[in-house]
Amino acid sequence: MEFSLSIEDNPEFFSDKMITFEKRRILQHYFESNIKINDKERNILEKCPANEIEPIALIGYLLGTTTPLNVFRLRIGSVFKSDLRLAKECQQLFTEDDVKHAESVLYHWEYEYDEDVEEPIVHYYNSYF
Template identity: 45%
Template sequence: MKRAISTHKETILRPNSEFERRVIFQYYLDNDIKITEEEREILLQCVAVEPENIGIIGCLLNDNSHLNTLRLAIASTNKSNKKLANLSKELLLNLDVNTADIYYFVEREYESLTKVEVDVTNVYLTFC
C-alpha cells in the first residue's frame, strides 16, 4: 500500500476516517517525510477530531500559524507517541501558545471559525 497523502486524499478528507489517516500520518512522522505543497493543501483542509491526528498534522505542516500552534500544543500532551510529543515540543520552542490561545478564545468570534478551527480548538480545550 502506497502511503502518500496525495494518493489517499479522499480518505484524508473523509469524516470518520481517523484510523486510516493515522496510519498514513504516522508513516510520514516515523520516516521523517517532508510534505509536498499539494499534501500541505490537503492537510490544511483536513477536519480531524482525534488528538494524535491533529498533532501529527501540526508537525507535518510545521508552520507558525496560530492554529498550528494549538495543534502542536495538543501533540505535546501525547503520552503514548513519544516521537510526536518530543517533536511537537521542539517545534513549539519558537512559538507562543498564549498568543494563539488569546487569538482563538478572546479575539475571534466562535461563529467565524472554520470547521477545522472549531475541531482543533475544541480538542485544545479538552487536552490543554
C-alpha cells in the same frame, strides 16, 4: 486498487472526517519515515478534519508552522502520552510566545472557520490547557 501511503495520492481520506484509520496510518508513515510534505500535501492537511489527538498532533508536526491553529495542534501533540517521540517533536516546534499569540487570535478575534477542522482541535486544547 493498491493502498498508497501518500497524502497526495489519497486526498479523499483527508477531506472526510469519518475516515480515521487510513488517515492515521499515512500520517504515521510520514512521521516515522521523516517524510517532508510538498505544497499540495500541505494544502490538503491544512483543511483536514481530525477528531482524535494523534492525527491532530501528526498534522501539526507535518505542517511544522506556527500559525495559531497549528500551535494548538502542536501543543495538543506535546502532551500525547501514547507516542513520546511525537510529543517531544511537537513540543520543540512552538514557544510560549507562540501559545500566547495563538490563544489571543483563536479566543479573542472574530474570524471565519471550518467547524470540522477547528472545533475538535479547540475542544481538545480546552480539555488539556
